[in-house]
Amino acid sequence: MTCDEAEVLLNALIDGELDAGHAREVEQHITECPRCSAAFAAYQKMSQAIAAADLRYSAPAALRRRIEAALPQAAPSNVRPMPSRRSVLRGFAMGSAVSAIAATGLVAIVLRNDTEQRLDTELVSAHLRSLQAGHLTDVVSTDQHTVKPWFAGKLDLSPPVIDLAAQGFTLVGGRLDYIDGRPFAAIVYRRRAHVINVFVTQNANTEHRAAGTDSIQGYNIRRWSNRGLNCWAISDIGADELNEFGEKFETAARLNSEG
Numbered sequence: 221m222t223c224d225e226a227e228v229l230l231n232a233l234i235d236g237e238l239d240a241g242h243a244r245e246v247e248q249h250i251t252e253c254p255r256c257s258a259a260f261a262a263y264q265k266m267s268q269a270i271a272a273a274d275l276r277y278s279a280p281a282a283l284r285r286r287i288e289a290a291l292p293q294a295a296p297s298n299v300r301p302m303p304s305r306r307s308v309l310r311g312f313a314m315g316s317a318v319s320a321i322a323a324t325g326l327v328a329i330v331l332r333n334d335t336e337q338r339l340d341t342e343l344v345s346a347h348l349r350s351l352q353a354g355h356l357t358d359v360v361s362t363d364q365h366t367v368k369p370w371f372a373g374k375l376d377l378s379p380p381v382i383d384l385a386a387q388g389f390t391l392v393g394g395r396l397d398y399i400d401g402r403p404f405a406a407i408v409y410r411r412r413a414h415v416i417n418v419f420v421t422q423n424a425n426t427e428h429r430a431a432g433t434d435s436i437q438g439y440n441i442r443r444w445s446n447r448g449l450n451c452w453a454i455s456d457i458g459a460d461e462l463n464e465f466g467e468k469f470e471t472a473a474r475l476n477s478e479g
Contacts, residue, residue, distance in 0.1 A: 221249045221353060226256045227413040228351050231456055233260075234267050235438065242352050259413075340443075340452075342399050344436045347417045347454045350395070350406065356415065357393035357408055367394045371405050377449065379405035379420040380473035387468050389416065409465070416455040416465060423450045431466055433459060442466040447477060 226249045233246050250257045350356050359370040368381040374396050383391055392408040392415075402421060409416040429445035440462045442453045453466050 221245050223249075223253060223256055225353050226250070226253070227259060228356075228415055229353075230256070230260050230263050232348065232351055234263055239352075245353065339400055340434060340436055340441055343419055343441070343452050343454055344439050346397050346399050346404075346406070346419070347415075347439060350397075350408070350417055351415060356395070358395035360393040362391050364391060367391065367407065370394060371396075375403055375405055377405065377420065377422045379407060379449070380469070380476065381407055382469050382472040382476070384409065384465070384468055384472070387465075389465050389468070411455070411457050411461060411465070414455055414457045416453055416457065416462070418469065419452045419454070421450050423448050431463070431470070433463065435459070444470060446470070446474070 226246055229242065229246050233243055250260050359367055361367050362383075362385065364381040364383045368378070371377075371379055371394065379394075381391070381394065385391065388411065390410045392410050394408060395406045397404045397406045397419065399419070405420040407418040407420070409418070423445055427445070428447075431442055431444040434441045434443075439454055439456050440459045442462050442465075444451055444466065451469075453462055453469065455462055455465075457465075
């Protein structure tokens with residue numbers, strides 16, 4: 221195992237996310253490599269410090285009072301006239317219809333959100349699998365003109381492959397991944413010792429969808445859609461850095477497509 225491979229897996233080892241075989245490989249490398257041993261000790265110390273820190277925050281009482289003051293005041297408890305039977309039945313019918321429509325919409329939203337969350341979880345799992353030795357890339361190159369043509373004939377799409385080395389995000393290569401029973405293009409970048417996987421698949425909707433962010437199992441996710449492609453950037457770098465990467469990637473991809 222090389223130092224580059226070990227560095228990528230150190231955090232996964234600390235979090236107990238490696239299988240027994242890869243855990244032994246990393247542990248063996250650490251015992252033989254002073255540099256990786258020092259990095260592992262530093263990561264452990266940082267992890268322990270975060271776990272020991274009390275990061276809870278209690279809102280001040282003044283905030284509660286301001287929120288309560290901003291809420292609508294209860295209507296006066298005046299005696300109201302008894303509604304007629306017809307108005308009660310009409311209100312009941314209207315309420316039932318509105319409830320049915322609302323329930324249908326709510327179910328659709330819940331199902332859509334559940335599908336998106338399940339896919340996000342599978343993408344994070346694919347990201348973790350890629351960190352295992354020999355799984356990160358099928359084509360190794362820092363040249364976008366080598367990585368992009370490699371996908372030709374393997375997918376029904378041409379994924380954007382962007383050179384962001386000048387911005388501090390180094391292209392490493394690419395691979396073909398299968399997630400949720402579908403083929404995905406995975407474009408791989410590095411930010412210092414951290415890996416960024418950009419997963420790309422086809423989308424029937426060509427409209428632009430603004431980026432959204434999330435975090436699963438300690439990994440940050442940035443997702444967006446544009447020109448018939450769905451994209452997810454996943455890494456353990458900070459959310460701000462991942463957003464910076466995503467914005468630069470999106471901007472460069474849009475300029476390339478327009479050019």
